[in-house]
Amino acid sequence: MVNYKDLGLVNTREMFAKAIKGGYAIPAFNFNNMEQLQAIVKASAETKSPVILQVSKGARNYANATLLRYLAEGAVAYAKELGWEKPEIVLHLDHGDSFETCKSCIDTGFSSVMIDGSALPYEENIALTKKVVEYAHQFDVTVEAELGVLAGVEDEVASEESHYTKPEEVIDFATRTGCDSLAISIGTSHGAYKFKPEQCTRDPKTGRLVPPPLAFDVLDAVMEKLPGFPIVLHGSSSVPQEYVDMINQYGGKLPDAVGIPEEQLRKAAKSAVCKINIDSDSRLAFTAAVRKVLAEKPAEFDPRKYCGPARDLMEELYKHKIINVLGSDGKA
Ligand code: G3H
Ligand code: 13P
Ligand code: ZN
Numbered sequence: 001m002v003n004y005k006d007l008g009l010v011n012t013r014e015m016f017a018k019a020i021k022g023g024y025a026i027p028a029f030n031f032n033n034m035e036q037l038q039a040i041v042k043a044s045a046e047t048k049s050p051v052i053l054q055v056s057k058g059a060r061n062y063a064n065a066t067l068l069r070y071l072a073e074g075a076v077a078y079a080k081e082l083g084w085e086k087p088e089i090v091l092h093l094d095h096g097d098s099f100e101t102c103k104s105c106i107d108t109g110f111s112s113v114m115i116d117g118s119a120l121p122y123e124e125n126i127a128l129t130k131k132v133v134e135y136a137h138q139f140d141v142t143v144e145a146e147l148g149v150l151a152g153v154e155d156e157v158a159s160e161e162s163h164y165t166k167p168e169e170v171i172d173f174a175t176r177t178g179c180d181s182l183a184i185s186i187g188t189s190h191g192a193y194k195f196k197p198e199q200c201t202r203d204p205k206t207g208r209l210v211p212p213p214l215a216f217d218v219l220d221a222v223m224e225k226l227p228g229f230p231i232v233l234h235g236s237s238s239v240p241q242e243y244v245d246m247i248n249q250y251g252g253k254l255p256d257a258v259g260i261p262e263e264q265l266r267k268a269a270k271s272a273v274c275k276i277n278i279d280s281d282s283r284l285a286f287t288a289a290v291r292k293v294l295a296e297k298p299a300e301f302d303p304r305k306y307c308g309p310a311r312d313l314m315e316e317l318y319k320h321k322i323i324n325v326l327g328s329d330g331k332a
Contacts, residue, residue, distance in 0.1 A: 004111035008076035024327035025269035028052035030279035032059035043318035148185030167221035181230035188235035237280035246288035
């Protein structure tokens with residue numbers, strides 16, 4: 001049994017309480033490789049932003065669960081080396097799909113886990129979430145649960161349709177499960193194609209898709225039922241068109257990729273939404289930079305020469321999110 005406190009990590013409890021009071025949100029950045037982690041830690045340390053490092057089941061399979069855990073432990077040491085005296089770093093399991101996966105993470109040093117029972121019937125979601133909460137709370141590990149289903153195209157988390165969270169269920173769910181935060185569905189979804197062209201309008205000047213607004217009425221109703229309770233938004237990448245354009249310019253093919261406009265995320269961050277999940281934007285930045293280098297320098301074969309620029313672009317992206325969208329800079 002490895003306790004996260006011995007690794008210098010923190011759970012989300014205090015972080016979320018401060019974020020709700022302060023009207024900002026904590027970035028939850030997914031990582032599955034060293035370059036992403038370096039960029040996240042550097043951006044967080046330099047802006048003094050609390051940060052959630054999140055690992056999906058797919059990431060654990062890709063990078064090896066043990067290695068990822070040690071990378072996260074290294075992140076705390078690296079943050080200190082960068083001059084961040086008291087780093088506020090959470091290691092979080094993203095979309096845990098079973099009690100066993102959550103337990104394995106809790107036992108090996110995660111400070112927070114998500115149990116995603118959102119695709120289960122309501123009572124089964126409650127039973128599974130409650131079981132994880134009971135185990136996690138023994139070790140002061142915080143638990144994120146989910147109500148409502150997001151549409152998405154990513155592996156592991158795909159589901160056919162989007163069902164908004166039902167505000168009338170949230171009090172019963174939060175009370176009976178004891179979860180520490182709740183991911184809700186208000187129209188976001190995973191991946192780089194969050195909306196179908198037929199759901200959008202098109203900007204006549206640029207020809208780009210303009211997505212429909214998020215269901216802020218559902219968020220407001222949830223907040224009214226659970227005042228001050230930490231809310232989480234998944235699927236919150238903005239799909240920056242500059243990266244999409246770079247990818248397309250250098251041989252990629254991402255037609256009509258579209259995300260959540262940043263002004264809507266800014267608005268959400270000021271509310272009880274205190275954790276905003278971003279993965280796809282980092283993937284896009286990485287891919288855009290790699291494609292550019294390889295297209296411009298076809299003789300290059302040293303991975304550091306294209307992973308380095310990819311890391312720089314991701315760091316710029318993370319800093320932008322922290323400072324200009326979530327407002328978490330200077331809060332740690
Ligand atoms: O929620 C989805 C995350 O972006 C993780 O995606 O399962 O492909 O690692 P993944
Ligand atoms: P994006 O695909 O919008 O980055 O969402 C990531 C996410 O929700 C991870 O859980
Ligand atoms: Zn997610």
